[in-house]
Amino acid sequence: MKVIVDLNKCNDHGQCVYSAPEVFSLNGRGELSFRDEARDIYVSDQLDESLRDALEEAADICPMQAIEIEG
Amino acid sequence: MAGVVVVGASLGGLRAADALARSGYSGGITLVGDEPHQPYNRPPLSKEALLEAQDFDAIRLRSSAKPGTVSLVTGVRAASVDLGRGLLFLSDGRELAFEGLVAATGLRPRALGIPKPSAGVVVLRTYEDLVRLRSELATVKDVAIIGAGFIGCELAASLTQLGYRVSVIAPENVPMLRPLGEELGAALMRHHLRAGVAFGLERLPVAIEGCERPERVVCNDGSSFEAQLVIEAVGSAANTEWLEGNGLDLSDGILCDERLSFGGDGRFLAVGDVARFPNLAFDAVPRRVEHWGIAVDTGRYAGKALGRLLSSGEVSPAFTPMPAFWSDQFELRIQSFGIPGLVTDASEIRVLEGDLDGEVVVGYHRDGTLVGVVLVGFAQSHMKYRAAVAESLEAAAGASS
Incomplete structure (x- = not known):
């Protein structure tokens, strides 16, 4: 399972951080920390299946609907 | 089945x-x-x-x-x-x-029961409403928005950014009064004013005048606002x-x-x-x-x-979420946690950090409990203040049980 974030859609609301703090965090500027490592589209490494519920919640609660779960 | x-x-x-x-x-x-x-x-x-x-x-x-x-x-x-x-x-x-x-x-959306022309008066709730609004915008310069809640204020910001002359008309003395309180509403209003939004507050529209399309909105204090398009954002x-x-x-x-x-x-x-x-x-x-x-x-x-x-056949525990909402107006991100609208006593609404004319965090207290926070900016502090509300609510629940 991977998580994909469209960083052009993402508006740094940070709601994902409450749902899946193991995966999402904000940097010191209050931006999604994936912005420090990717432009346009962030694709995670393979993630543990135990995170699925939390990631689904994060995808549901994203105001910009920028998070997708693959696999 | x-x-x-x-x-x-x-x-x-x-x-x-x-x-x-x-x-x-x-x-x-x-x-x-x-x-x-x-x-x-x-x-x-x-x-x-x-x-x-x-x-x-x-x-x-x-x-x-x-x-x-x-x-x-x-x-x-x-x-x-x-x-x-x-x-x-x-x-x-x-x-x-x-x-x-x-x-x-x-x-x-509710519509006002006041005289109005048959075209050029719209609401915004559905995608069809947006399509209609866009086509109406193609031919106008002045837009009046009736209602100063979040949707009215977001529309005012968006349309001002798109180059329209926007007036917001509402009975309250500041925009977003009920959810945010007077001080923060006034601060956000100053921001809108600097960006060029006109406000007609503490008055009620009594008629939208014009033959086929609006020409102006006339209010109960005799004032009027030029508009070829009127958006009603007066609640639901x-x-x-x-x-x-x-x-x-x-x-x-x-x-x-x-x-x-x-x-x-x-x-x-x-x-x-x-x-x-x-x-x-x-x-x-x-x-x-x-x-x-x-x-x-x-x-x-x-x-x-x-x-x-x-x-x-299993019954679930009660639903006790942490409410949160956001609003984007001009370059401002307004983020709320808890229920700020529970607090109407102005002395219980206090600036926790920053200042009202820039980035600010406002706390809303009820009987000593922090029941809501609203942050304008301070993106890096969202988690901290959300946790502060949750902890304060838990402490209050612990004390009363």
Whole structure:
């Protein structure tokens, strides 16, 4: 399972951080920390299946609907 | 076979159907919506979709249910329901039997009962409303927005950024008074004023004058505002008519218990802004909550709770979410946690950090408990203040039990 974030859609609301703090965090500027490592589209490494519920919640609660779960 | 029917195919209904499907419920799930579209996201209608001329694909909501587990019926309204017999009657004459029901029919915008021309006066709730608004905007320069709530203020910001001359007309003395309080509302108003928005506050519109299209909005104090387009953003009414005749309290949305169920039966739940429920993390007063996030949270809770009840007879714990909402106006991100609107005593609303004319954090206190915070900017502090509200509520609950 991977998580994909469209960083052009993402508006740094940070709601994902409450749902899946193991995966999402904000940097010191209050931006999604994936912005420090990717432009346009962030694709995670393979993630543990135990995170699925939390990631689904994060995808549901994203105001910009920028998070997708693959696999 | 009687499965579950979710009535209302917007955010709350979709999330309820998704969560029910993911719970493994196998009795059949039907999602019924009166709009001709697949479920879509409404907040961008007053912001990104308007500013960036996004098309429907950009605002479509994805479903997390396995394909084939939820049947979507669009363009059909729920006409009535018989809860006792478990039958839903649709506007196209069909009947759907159910063992569980989720009411997610949301709100519709109110319109003012004042004289107005037949064209050039619009509301904004649906994608069709946005398409109409865009086509109306093509021929106008001056826009009057009636109503100074979040939608009115977001539209004022978006349209000013697009180059229109915008006036906001409302009875309150500052915009966003009820949810944010007077001081913060006044600070945000100064921001709008600097950006060029005109305000006509503490007055009521009495007529929209013009022959075929608006020319001006006339108010009860004799003032008038030039406008070739008028947007009414004066609040909403709950879509509950279809539930009448079942002995329910529908006086302001659907009265629910702390598990979102209504009619005294855990198999009937309401979600989204049509549900009036007590959030026991705050108190026992049932309230409707018109936040995007509550549509998601109630939907997820209801789908899961219903799946659990129908599969194993198990009753879920009470629904006690942390409410949160946001609003984007010009370059400002306004983020709220908790229920700031609970506090009306100005002395209980205090700046916690920053200052009102820049980035600021405002705290809303009730009986010594921090029941809400609103942050303008301070993006890096969202987590800290959300946690502060949660901790304060927990401490209050611990002290009273």
